[in-house]
Amino acid sequence: MKTWWNPVEAQDWLATLADTPLTKLMSQAEIATISGHGTVVTYSRKVFIPLTKLCRDVCHYCTFAHRPSQLAAPYLDLDEVLAIARAGEATGCREALFTLGDQPETRYAVARDWLDARGYASTLDYLAAAAEAVLRETSLLPHLNPGLMGEEDYAALRPLAASMGLMVESTSDRLCEKGMPHYGSPDKQPAARLESIRLAGGAKVPFTTGLLIGIGETRLERVEALLAIRDLHAQYGHIQEVIIQNFCAKDATLMAMAAEPSLEDHLWTVAAARLILGPDMTIQAPPNLRNGALAQLIRAGVNDWGGVSPVTPDHVNPEAPWPHLEKLETETEEAGRHLRQRLAIGPAFARDVTVWADPALQTSIRRAVETRGLVREVDWHPGKGDEAPELMPSLVTGRDPQIAIALGLVEQGEELSKAQIARLFTAEGRDFDAIRIFADELRQDRVGDTITHVINRNINYTNICLYHCGFCAFSKGSTKKERGPAYNIDHSEIAQRTLEAWERGATEVCLQGGIHPSYDGHTYRAIVQAVKAAVPDMHVHAFSPLEVHHGATTLGLCYEEYLGGLKNAGLATLPGTAAEILSDDVRTIICPDKLDTQQWLSVMRAAHLVGLKTTATIMFGHVETYAHWAEHLLRVRELQSETGGFTEFVPLPFVHMEAPIWRKGGTRSGPSWREAVLMHAVARIALDGAIPNIQTSWVKLGPDGAAAMLQSGANDLGGTLMDESITRSAGGVNGQNFDVTAMRALAASLGRPLRERTTLYQMREAQMDYAD
CATH class of the missing domain: 3.20.20.70 (Aldolase class I)
Structure with missing residues (x-):
């Protein structure tokens, strides 16, 4: 097996992190976060489009994947996709997050038959058609989470998506053994996932990845996964954000009774991610999975809340509703930070759009953002006669030490x-x-x-x-x-x-x-x-x-x-x-x-x-x-x-x-x-x-x-x-x-x-x- 990280370095990192009190780790992480991102915490206003809930994998904690008998149809049809996208557009969303199971047609004949009847060669082929429809019919930018992909897949989908993603979850082969959460899930093999992420870098695709913590991995294995992500990004520069997601036990799964990671464990991993990945990396935590702890996550190194939808639920964690955007803004501001909207493509990548987006997408990205690569949130443009906004004093107490x-x-x-x-x-x-x-x-x-x-x-x-x-x-x-x-x-x-x-x-x-x-x-x-x-x-x-x-x-x-x-x-x-x-x-x-x-x-x-x-x-x-x-x-x-x-x-x-x-x-x-x-x-x-x-x-x-x-x-x-x-x-x-x-x-x-x-x-x- 290819070595994706340096084992000695991983041990050294773990020793350093283990020897440092959590409060000190969080302080170091916060200093690094402000150094790289100032006082801004970002989010993407999105709709969640579950193109198919069929999957060939059987992860022991997942309620997203369904059996065909549990679904009215194997896939959403294009009219359903567009209805979701248009509802999001009407409420100011800018991202269409497509999520789907890995290659369901290889496991379920009903999926294969549905695709064949409509002239699609694969789920990825149908995903391309759905993303193209959203681009053609709405102003939303697609972000795709289709699982493992190869070079040809990235080449085919890049013109249709502002960004893509694949969670590493863990680089531990142990978790794929019998009795462990990834047993029976071929797409969760760490080497395959890391190779897919590497290919995304070669294809110049802005990419989201991350860890799912609390599913049986050790802290050393978390460090190893972070080092693998760091080294891939150092080679290709394509990782736009790293999610540190906490496992949440769900009824009717094999891990329904498994212990969830504590808040302190989550904060430790966020801080470790910030320190290992550096001040410029965007570190994300889903805000709906740690209700009441957003300020602590910010202190630990988070500078992004990911996609938040005013329209659709979190289909991966349906038991955890998204926080209302006003509440999210209030909690972020109470932590001394400013909540700012981004696109599906991260700010750093939107600033360098000629490199990181297909020409078909570059115009819409440029016209949506200001110089930082963040969404223009005030509808004002020079020369248009727009009324100038008032210069109101800020109520947010946070300051950037470098500016002071x-x-x-x-x-x-x-x-x-x-x-x-x-x-x-x-x-x-x-x-x-x-x-x-x-x-x-x-x-x-x-x-x-x-x-x-x-x-x-x-x-x-x-x-x-x-x-x-x-x-x-x-x-x-x-x-x-x-x-x-x-x-x-x-x-x-x-x-x-x-x-x-x-x-x-x-x-x-x-x-x-x-x-x-x-x-x-x-x-x-x-x-x-x-x-x-x-x-x-x-x-x-x-x-x-x-x-x-x-x-x-x-x-x-x-x-x-x-x-x-x-x-x-x-x-x-x-x-x-x-x-x-x-x-x-x-x-x-x-x-x-x-x-x-x-x-x-x-x-x-x-x-x-x-x-x-x-x-x-x-x-x-x-x-x-x-x-x-x-x-x-x-x-x-x-x-x-x-x-x-x-x-x-x-x-x-x-x-x-x-x-x-x-x-x-x-x-x-x-x-x-x-x-x-x-x-x-x-x-x-x-x-x-x-x-x-x-x-x-x-x-x-x-x-x-x-x-x-x-x-x-x-x-x-x-x-x-x-x-x-x-x-x-x-x-x-x-x-x-x-x-x-x-x-x-x-x-x-x-x-x-x-x-x-x-x-x-x-x-x-x-x-x-x-x-x-």
Whole structure:
């Protein structure tokens, strides 16, 4: 027999665990759990679909398996499957958990006949049809528990399931001997089960497994099983969760009188699993099998409750009803944790969906989750005009020590590392509140209570572009009509719009456009000259780093020489757009033909060196991770430390509705509300002492969203943006213009003053409104 674990290591682990008091084991496990998962405990809202209750195995504790005479039909038909799935969908479920016995057709002629009559080669073949029907007819994602499978089975079922599972239960061959619970059950042979789990790893299937404790195994055998799971995961990375399930004796079984494992034994095994499998592994315990002990399970290392159904019973443990979701949330919160919904595919796997899900499933997974891979629980999206949720203080007392330490370091004037910044973005509850409050206190200390704005006009002179950025719904590839007409405004029209803006009180024109095939470096200089000829005193805030790069390279000039010429022509500042995410692995996905990270930084550095101030932006909420956000903030900070040329940092939530890459299923649907708030707050914290101004985008967030950000570290409303068009092209509905009267009302609602500023953040004495 193949050795799946190191016997010496197993003995060493058992000795260590046995010599440690349970309270200490649980304390160590809880520290590890919070290190890996913060204060979040997850669950999946599901329906339980028992496709067949026939099974060729005769496990001595099981009441799921039935004889044919006990069933109305060997299998649920597809109409019954869909009825269950639709009932779940109507109550907000997202997972269809298919459970079934192993290969019943090899034992029961009635199963074989039923399948043959309907043209199915096997139970697995019928399972594929049922899963496909659920995918086609509902929004639920299937999770499959069909027993032992081979390579071909995984290949056939992977396009139809977000995840699959098979409990190890135990790696003890003893339990398969006569008189033991797995005797007469060929599919419970440990080597066969471990091999099936190994094949799932090779097939890149996100996989659930675990132990069933209290069926006659020893603690050493539990440790051996955990080590086998650990080593398979180390090889393939596919174990999304490990269940530590306690045996519950059931009437009418051979083990009806067997002793159940105590709570202390259960807690010991959960803690052992956490310590052996590490802080990042998801450890699950069924919440319906330990009523009243959920807080203790959390302390021992649990961070997931598995699937909980508001519709269907637990068909494996029908005597133990699921806890009501409100009760589950209450008990989880009383333990200082936050209950958050996940999909059938675990959060870590949903974050890396191109690897861990079939292309047929990737779009629905991406659109359902936020950056952590958890379900978007608040129906809010940037640009859609959704009402901003209230910023209510959390009642959950739990805190993440790593977040508290990071905030303390900033308070002492220290800069945070990439990992510490990324950790801030995971904040929930009291940590979320603490970050927001701390960011707003920093804002007050650095720039006071005044909310600033500039009166400006956007002039997007062309939407024809040589580049193919996946997130951009503004640019057109030619003069043909693509989601609206293509255009190229001549210089006289630019001059006319500049004059109109001046007459309406604007002090700045913001000029950006696509990279038109006929444009070269002279074009941009001519645009600046047209503006200055029309209104000599107008501040020219123009040209993304991509446009600067294009202009310089078409003339064969270095960035500094080219920008120096534009400055002499009248260019005053640059917008820090085209940054998106300053990480090339992200840029390769969303804008593969655009300038890379170092080119963007080089343009900004050159602008600062020739005396041109710039803004800095981030566009977030598409394919990137929190680590990318942290990396972006650090790169901006590093350049600011070198040059001091950034005037403000502007978070720009991704508006997804018309973005080509989203329409093709390639991105998430923008950041969640929690993430949008945290981006403003964490930017204030991470850039403290470097960039004084954090701007919020009313275009992306709407007035009520912008107001929330102004209470979370931001101090600037940006510009009035007459004729805003880029976000509108992406499907944004928050308007083309936000006039001073509306800004003043917003500031008043927060009890703070509003002041007009220049582009360079000098306060203007004259406060004037302008007519629409």
